[in-house]
Amino acid sequence: MKKHTLVVVAVAVALGMSGCSGTSNVAAGGDSVDSVTIGSIHPLSGSLSGVGGLMNAGAKMAVADINEAGGIESLGGATLVLNEGDSQGKAEIGQSEAQRLISEGAVALIGTYQSDVTQNVASVAERAKVPLVIDVAVDDKILEQGYSYSFRIQPDATSMGASGARSLIAMGEATGTEIDTVAYIHIEGAFGGSVFEAFKTEAEATGITVADEITYSGANFSDATTQVTQALASDPDVIVVTGYFPDNLLIAEAVNALKPDIKAVFGIASGAYDDNSFPAAAGEAASNILSANYHYSATSDRVADIRTRFEAANGESMETASMLSYQAVEVIAAALEESGSVDPEVLRDAISALSLTDPLLEFNGPIEFDENGQNINATVVVMQVQDGAVEQVFPTEIATKEAILPAFSR
Amino acid sequence: MSLLVLDGLSKSFGGLVALGNVNLEIADREYLGIIGPNGAGKTTLLSVLAGQLRPTSGKIVFDGQDITGWSADRVASVGLVRTFQLMRPFESMTVLENVAIASHNKIRSIPKARDHAADVIDRVGLGTYKDAMSGTLPTAGLKRLELARALALEPRVLLLDEVLAGLVPTERAPIIDLLREIHQDGVTVLFVEHIMAAVLALSERLLVMHEGQQLALGVPADVIQDVAVVDAYLGEDY
Amino acid sequence: MTALGVAAPERLADLKRRLPTGARLHFSVLALVLVVMAFLPLVVPESALPVAIRTLVFAIMAVGWNLMSGYGGMFSFGHAAFFGVGAYTNAYLLTAFGVSPWIGMIVGAGLSAGVGVLIAYLCLKYKLAGSYFALATFAFAQMFLLVTLNMEFLNKSEGINIPLLPEESWSMLQFDQGSLYYYWIPLVLLGVAVAVSISFVYSRPGQFAQAIRDDPTAAESLGIKVMKYRLIPVALSCAVTAVAGAFYTQYYLFIGPDQAFGLHVSTDAIIPAVIGGIGTIWGPLIGAAVIGPLSAVVAGFLRDPPPFLEFLYGTSGLDIAIYAILLILIVVFLPKGIYGTIRERRRK
Amino acid sequence: MLLEVKNVRAGYRKLEILHELSLHVGSGEIVSLIGANGAGKTTTLRSLAGLIHPSSGEILFEGVPLQSARPDQIVRAGLVHVAQDRALFGGLQVIENLVMGAYTQPKSSVRASLERVFDLFPILQSRRTQRAETMSGGQQQMLAIGRALMAQPKCLTLDEPSIGLAPNLVAQVFAAIQKIRDDGATVLIVEQNASQALAISDRAYVLESGSVVLEGTGQELADSAEVRKAYLGM
């Protein structure tokens, strides 16, 4: 069922602009083609192959759904084809896959999960003048290059840090929980660093003290007890965590073992805490952990339908990253529909002008991109593990369960 | 006058004395034979002289210059050059390249070094093997190669470690002749050898070593009659 | 002085003519290979170009590695260190001072040679050999990685982006996506690297280095300064590898700690050389030509499998598993590498 | 005939050291091989032990061809070699070296064999827990022989057992070798210390350049001017 509405916000889908490009083999408006190829690049092997595989499956499912619903009407019902690339988690492989996909006729790319790989793919897209719709990749820097062919659906690191801080404060006020001091544990590097900086700026502006910043190396992390103990030494009300799945899990387990007198563990852009496999993996340690992250809409029937079918087809729960890949394909399909053209440059303009309502994620509004290509309505919501399931708890209008804060009663 | 003076030269490994207080003066252009049973310290003596081993104590004076503790490459480039008992060819290289390595020491130009090397190779009678890979040479060839490389350095003193070992008598004779020629051309030779016929034929003086000590030194014919020498060599009851 | 005869002039001339045959033959083959390869992009599909370029980068690295480990006999398991120094030097000079990548490449090569010589000197001074030498070089590469992660001016883990220019520029080594210059430039660099190898192998220092590799004791006893002539191939090796790093940065427009100093960078330099044949001029090239496209070919095959293998479609990891099996088989059954084994057979 | 070597050619890589070497050893004999350095004595023993394989020719032990057998198979056949460098397990204790010697033997026989070795070399018993590499050369030689005896050899081959030993130790070692033969084993011995070796040998071969040039009883060769010449050139 493809029944979402398209709203054209900007009308400057310039026929003239596409006319500029002499190489354009397709005139704008109502081309009739049999199929349109979208290139997808994800880590299908290597250490991130788990999430990469889910994302690839999400994109495949989106293509199948759109085709089943009649393809791209403005292109005479042209079907979508997904050409799959494997970045192996390596930037240079990602880049050469991007080039391969473009040379094999992809009119747009989606991908890639990792910031460094996305960086390389974005530069390929820019130079080949083929739009790239980033499903997942958090680093602010990717869109700060002044690239005009890259678009990102998910929020960037800085906005996640900042809105994470705002959510935490708001939740504290709403539940009457006093939050004065936090300690922050994050992974070393750009991702953890920029989320932390944004959080700190936002939090300190409202009088919350960030008492300690503890970093660890993602390359070698097999016990988080020291880091958590260290964080507790500053006697915080909340421990805030940013990192990847295995590290998050270790931190949750360490907190559970130490049973400290804190009010919450609050993940921001956490790889684990809102993943549906986390409650089972962490068991008791998962209980009541909060996570501020972009998330598929748990209140939308359309999303629920997609997720049910995904799980039936793949035997695995559809995570947010996978939903973003699905969403990225939809963004491209919407732009194809709108422009009626398979010319990548025309397509780029259509994406840039797009306003896609009914997003699959809990966002502030329709998917619309600013001049850098960032989705301006992308935001985080807060989730909490309750009774072995990830529930949306904040903002209250999208909550599936009421937030438990303080999360621990010790 | 003495070209090479060994003054109280000793070498021990851990507690084991391989060389105990060797005193020796070797005249320019002398041919000194060195014999002794296995483990007598002959090879150690050559290694110390060639700079491969640093003496525990004592002094080595070469041509009036104290060269004790010099590195092997420095010792070799002033003209004190050794060969090895177990041949050590550069196996990935041809015979010509092997010898040219040594020629290169004094000659920077590649063609000139190769010319020089080719001459030396002809001189030791390896001419037909010039372009063979050194690893494929038969023992006798390797012995000649070992000699050629040393000669290509234009040494003043040659330290020869059992160049005849492993050769059949017919192969020995031409090499003995070659060694004699080299000596006659003005090279001082220290000749460690087991083949007594060769030692007796070539040596002007003979040093007998046993357990790191100088057992006897003198005219070969006299030394060889020395009972102590016979005992050291063949065992007491011989 | 000794009575060794002086060469007669006519013999000398004769030898001069004969002498460089080996080198001359190699140079001719090189010229031929370069010319043929230059036309390659005209016959292969466009999508193969990125793979070809990556293969050329592997080849340059492997040629570099081979100088130190093949001809110098010092097994480096940390060539990422030298690749990374080249890559970061170029990236940093360009982004911080707007220095042309060509100059960055040369500065990087020099710096990398210096770093390499220092590391090798320490390892040799402390008499590390074999696995220990390999592990020490590996540890240095790891330390470079970790230090870079903590260096503010190198952007820590974020890496350095090379800004896109509005138009093509030779001086800034930047061209349009898919430009064949991105193929021809590394091809020429590879040509230079091989030419450096050939010249080195047949030069006096090169001969000394090989003699030392074969038998350091014998070499020393022939008056060769062992440390000096061990460090020369190290310097050349690191410089060549650094050039690959600098080009990598320019082509991918990005360098991060893992791309520069990761373990896989070191193995990318080693595997082609070992597969092709260590200590041979052509081994690294042949190895790169086999290994570079191998994983892409296997992946391509699995993307579009023949009907009877249809069930394999979409199995992630299978392409790399097959690549791994081929790697193991080649290493186990071709002891001297592809070129080395062929050459050996031919000699017999 | 316990051991027969027929027209063996052997060497290292492209260097052929043994040229058509033939010899034989009868059961219960002590046979020595003497000759100058490089004559091929050690190569002969290494070929017998399976450490190198002859390029042609035959090695028959109790009539069974062994020229292409692995060293461990040869030991199991009863032909045990004591290498010139002794090839001891340096970091292991004396007793461990000896027990390893009986690797091919049933566990039940180890105690008896140990007693026999300790009987022969009492010093080993008092040093049983010492690490082999910390012992003197003579003790190491005794340990090497003792270790070989633990394998209950039918034929023992010894490469220069007297090398690097002080004269009194040499005498001890040779006395032990005689005792070993008296206990029923056959011994093939390579020696530079010709007089000692010939004195205890039943028969001996003189090797030169990889072939046998002389053969005779120990006494004959000890008196031979040719042997004298081969060693001292007079």
Add this chain to the structure above:
Amino acid sequence: MLTTERGRIVLGLFAITVLGIAAVYLFGGKDSNLVTQTVVTGLLLGGVYVLVSLGLTLIFGVLGIVNFAQGAMLAMAMYLVYFMVSSAGINPYLAVVLSAPIMFGFGWLVQSTLMNRLITDVGHSRPLLVTLGLSLLISNTLLMIFGGRPLNVPSPYAGSVQILGAIADVPRIIAFVGAVIVAGGLIVILRKSPLGLAIRAVAANGTGASLVGVNVKRIYAMTFGLGAASVGVAGGLLAPFTSLVPSAGDQFTTLAFVIVVLGGLGSVPGALVGGIFIGLLQTVGSLFLPGSGPLLLVFGMFVLVLFLRPQGLFGANK
């Protein structure tokens, strides 16, 4: 003399560690509970490192193989335990007992079919590349079978206990105890069993071993098998507190090399002491150095050991 040298080293290392920890307590400016917790965590982490390093020290020490598949083999063992636990529902610690012989068989097979062909090689590049290929093969095969999503093995003994005011996770304590038991077991096997004696003999002098009737290649295969079996136990004991992904073992490979070289090739006590020391160094270091700082410390020490005492703390002087 060597035994006393070894004794001095252990004593010295122990003294340095104790003094270092005491210095951290006194002058580190950290809360003493934090330091205690850190030390306990470091010891337990050290136990993990010991487990991973034990197999490697055998393989590297006896066979001279730089086994880059160590991490992948660890992951393989973890998945093996996962498979047994999830499909047959058996206790993970019972699964450990079953995974060890399977891993032994795997190691034996690798050595006898692949590595023994390379043993005559003078260089070491080929064994190294084969293990590198093996590591790729194992982790991608795991990916094909189990997928890349993190899996977990629930520990039947989840929970934590107090030690000197510090909290310790029970599965990690079990792993630590397991490390000591495996190390003890290996020491007993090496010191007391005929196989162990043969392994040590082969390591001491391969020619000598063949001259007493040892089939050296068979012992090589047994050694690789034994090393792999230790990895099997390690994987099983680590699985209950590790997120299982095909690359889960990779982060341990390099550290295991550091520990094995530090402890001395082939030395089981060396791996034990080295592993615990590195675990402590890393955790206590992380009190003062952010992010990858402690790792830099570890590699810095590695290079120093290579230069100054390449035979390692427990290695024999060559």
